Amino acid sequence: xxxxxxxxxxxxxxxxxxxxxxxxxxxxxxxxxxxxxxxxxxxxxxxxxxxxxxxxxxxxxxxxxxxxxxxxxxxxxxxxxxxxxxxxxxxxxxxxxxxxxxxxxxxxxxxxxxxxxxxxxxxxxxxxxxxxxxxxxxxxxxxxxxxxxxxxxxxxxxxxxxxxxxxxxxxxxxxxxxxxxxxxxxxxxxxxxxxxxxxxxxxxxxxxxxxxxxxxxxxxxxxxxxxxxxxxxxxxxxxxxxxxxxxxxxxxxxxxxxxxxxxxxxxxxxxxxxxxxxxxxxxxxxxxxxxxxxxxxxxxxxxxxxxxxxxxxxxxxxxxxxxxxxxxxxxxxxxxxxxxxxxxxxxxxxxxxxxxxxxxxxxxxxxxxxxxxxxxxxxxxxxxxxxxxxxxxxxxxxxxxxxxxxxxx
Amino acid sequence: xxxxxxxxxxxxxxxxxxxxxxxxxxxxxxxxxxxxxxxxxxxxxxxxxxxxxxxxxxxxxxxxxxxxxxxxxxxxxxxxxxxxxxxxxxxxxxxxxxxxxxxxxxxxxxxxxxxxxxxxxxxxxxxxxxxxxxxxxxxxxxxxxxxxxxxxxxxxxxxxxxxxxxxxxxxxxxxxxxxxxxxxxxxxxxxxxxxxxxxxxxxxxxxxxxxxxxxxxxxxxxxxxxxxxxxxxxxxxxxxxxxxxxxxxxxxxxxxxxxxxxxxxxxxxxxxxxxxxxxxxxxxxxxxxxxxxxxxxxxxxxxxxxxxxxxxxxxxxxxxxxxxxxxxxxxxxxxxxxxxxxxxxxxxxxxxxxxxxxxxxxxxxxxxxxxxxxxxxxxxxxxxxxxxxxxxxxxxxxxxxxxxxxxxx
Numbered sequence: 001x002x003x004x005x006x007x008x009x010x011x012x013x014x015x016x017x018x019x020x021x022x023x024x025x026x027x028x029x030x031x032x033x034x035x036x037x038x039x040x041x042x043x044x045x046x047x048x049x050x051x052x053x054x055x056x057x058x059x060x061x062x063x064x065x066x067x068x069x070x071x072x073x074x075x076x077x078x079x080x081x082x083x084x085x086x087x088x089x090x091x092x093x094x095x096x097x098x099x100x101x102x103x104x105x106x107x108x109x110x111x112x113x114x115x116x117x118x119x120x121x122x123x124x125x126x127x128x129x130x131x132x133x134x135x136x137x138x139x140x141x142x143x144x145x146x147x148x149x150x151x152x153x154x155x156x157x158x159x160x161x162x163x164x165x166x167x168x169x170x171x172x173x174x175x176x177x178x179x180x181x182x183x184x185x186x187x188x189x190x191x192x193x194x195x196x197x198x199x200x201x202x203x204x205x206x207x208x209x210x211x212x213x214x215x216x217x218x219x220x221x222x223x224x225x226x227x228x229x230x231x232x233x234x235x236x237x238x239x240x241x242x243x244x245x246x247x248x249x250x251x252x253x254x255x256x257x258x259x260x261x262x263x264x265x266x267x268x269x270x271x272x273x274x275x276x277x278x279x280x281x282x283x284x285x286x287x288x289x290x291x292x293x294x295x296x297x298x299x300x301x302x303x304x305x306x307x308x309x310x311x312x313x314x315x316x317x318x319x320x321x322x323x324x325x326x327x328x329x330x331x332x333x334x335x336x337x338x339x340x341x342x343x344x345x346x347x348x349x350x351x352x353x354x355x356x357x358x359x360x361x362x363x364x365x366x367x368x369x370x371x372x373x374x375x376x377x378x379x380x381x382x383x384x385x386x387x388x389x390x391x392x393x394x395x396x397x398x399x400x401x402x403x404x405x406x407x408x409x
Numbered sequence: 410x411x412x413x414x415x416x417x418x419x420x421x422x423x424x425x426x427x428x429x430x431x432x433x434x435x436x437x438x439x440x441x442x443x444x445x446x447x448x449x450x451x452x453x454x455x456x457x458x459x460x461x462x463x464x465x466x467x468x469x470x471x472x473x474x475x476x477x478x479x480x481x482x483x484x485x486x487x488x489x490x491x492x493x494x495x496x497x498x499x500x501x502x503x504x505x506x507x508x509x510x511x512x513x514x515x516x517x518x519x520x521x522x523x524x525x526x527x528x529x530x531x532x533x534x535x536x537x538x539x540x541x542x543x544x545x546x547x548x549x550x551x552x553x554x555x556x557x558x559x560x561x562x563x564x565x566x567x568x569x570x571x572x573x574x575x576x577x578x579x580x581x582x583x584x585x586x587x588x589x590x591x592x593x594x595x596x597x598x599x600x601x602x603x604x605x606x607x608x609x610x611x612x613x614x615x616x617x618x619x620x621x622x623x624x625x626x627x628x629x630x631x632x633x634x635x636x637x638x639x640x641x642x643x644x645x646x647x648x649x650x651x652x653x654x655x656x657x658x659x660x661x662x663x664x665x666x667x668x669x670x671x672x673x674x675x676x677x678x679x680x681x682x683x684x685x686x687x688x689x690x691x692x693x694x695x696x697x698x699x700x701x702x703x704x705x706x707x708x709x710x711x712x713x714x715x716x717x718x719x720x721x722x723x724x725x726x727x728x729x730x731x732x733x734x735x736x737x738x739x740x741x742x743x744x745x746x747x748x749x750x751x752x753x754x755x756x757x758x759x760x761x762x763x764x765x766x767x768x769x770x771x772x773x774x775x776x777x778x779x780x781x782x783x784x785x786x787x788x789x790x791x792x793x794x795x796x797x798x799x800x801x802x803x804x805x806x807x808x809x810x811x812x813x814x815x816x817x818x
Binding site: 053054055056057084086087088089090091092121122123124125185186188227228229230231232308309310311314315317318320322323324325327328329330331332335336338340341343353354355356357358396397398400401402404405406 | 462463464465466493495496497498499500501530531532533534594595597636637638639640641717718719720723724726727729731732733734736737738739740741744745747749750752762763764765766767805806807809810811813814815
């Protein structure tokens, strides 16, 4: 059961001019499952992406990096579920390239204009023949109104499709922003998440696209974690189809650039948080906010130590205000000169610990009340500076074990 | 159910001359539970300890450091379960000191000659009055043959007491080595574990005791993990009662020093591995060996990434050879210049991955066979050097979640 997250209403997702999406069943791993998605872009779109920092990165991630670097203009993307094409060596690379070439032939474009993405089981060869056989059906299905279908087409252990949109005025022109994401386990994005895509019809110069993708990922996908396992396939792609009639945005610091980025960041955050809300076995959505640090980096270190602690996560699952476990995680986060006597801990509005010890005014029933909620904010104040950072995570339940013990069976 | 670990046979634990142990029921948290242990040392023992690197360290850990630094000669230790005296501020420190003073008064020694230890729930005040009231019974119980009782007296979520011993000839004299440990969750020792004690009657100069404690911890407790949570209370104490008749050991590099250290390391490793075998919810004992690294540090980084991955640990629980998860963990371990094309993976004798990809000769049923065992060795060969390191861990089961969701109830 996802935490306060329902399937998107297709009517509320904005089509983005110049971006058509098609979905098909290719039988990559299981029959009768939408497991193949193509995204077709009109000529002239600005595209950039950020990818996993896992050194064991998947073949499609390597090919994406190459094709983006080729700079011939991206015209299509091909996404399969059921197989990650990771840990597959030279043959895996060849199969990822073959899929791009097949789609390029259909569209009469160059293979370097295609980006491939895979998600699913690791260390099994990609059945690229089946994907290639499924391409005509996916291409025939392509239309601008298909975002909700695409969100469904890229799901693996997700229980609900994830798609969000927004509209914002840029230079007096209303532009649309729509994004989809997937992922529920092996989630600790480091640069991007296990497949996130956003498109806008806004006009954005290619020269600022990489900065835009990076800053959007930093403020959204790079702040969520389910289980601390950074995937081999994390990819986040940002598309500007450049169809809107406003003057082109060539700096993110301009008024239009800031407005667009803020609207896109809002959508990116919803996409990233949706992954946590649908985290494997999740029953609670937890915001970990760390304040009063010397740097944002050390705040993030502490936030992730809390967000990754199995002891903290099982306590949230049990609604057990066993909050000393949070202090223990703060202590081992890796800040060498941390003074425990300056640390305060809050659970929503409840002041749990003062200067490293239990708050004399803290009552167990107050902690218990907050722990029973489905949305909880943990706030740690370190008393050593003014920096802060925030990470979003979920709890750790019996179902997480069940899902991951049974994933392949 | 612990993994291939049974309760020690009291008859097989060697008493150590000059070290007497007493156990009592003080009612710290629950009635009718052996929760108080005292260790009484004859004058002239060499003692040293290593303690948690968690910056949020418990009050007794702070007092232990002070009392060891005072250098007046340690004569007694007092250990309680049911309460960790961590996250308890200035009052927690005062209560730890008060317990030492009470034991010192009974024994007519100085409070600085007493080391205090606590384990249990965090962020609740230590009921030191109950501990002090229980001291006479514990002192009256003290004898040299009580090691098995002590192993029971320091248990919390442990399901079996942990005690091991050895005898070794030093300078032609047979000396005894006996140790006990406890811990099943919040186990990722960084310097030492949640309470480990070893004693020998060997004659060891105080000048080398700190080095001995550090090296023993490095080769044993600092290489195990259950859940990645470094405790606030980890403590490992090494005692040499100096009763044996051989010439004093004043260098660990001497032949006698090496022989004693090897025998003690063997016992320390059994104690540390026993904690993993009795890890919360554990059904399998897993050795993670990483070879072919540039440095032992980077091998350890990779070994811990594998040993902490919830995805890897749940796959072991399910006996599911979903081994790509291990490669993913290798990839995010933090080695920036890792070449995935050089990595080989073995599961016991089964060669799973070659040069970063699936071994063509690997058959799923071979992986499955090993995964079903209760003792499994994962071996990663990185192909970038000659260094190696080993970490011991357990799998991650439904019971881990149950135990930690219900710990305080």
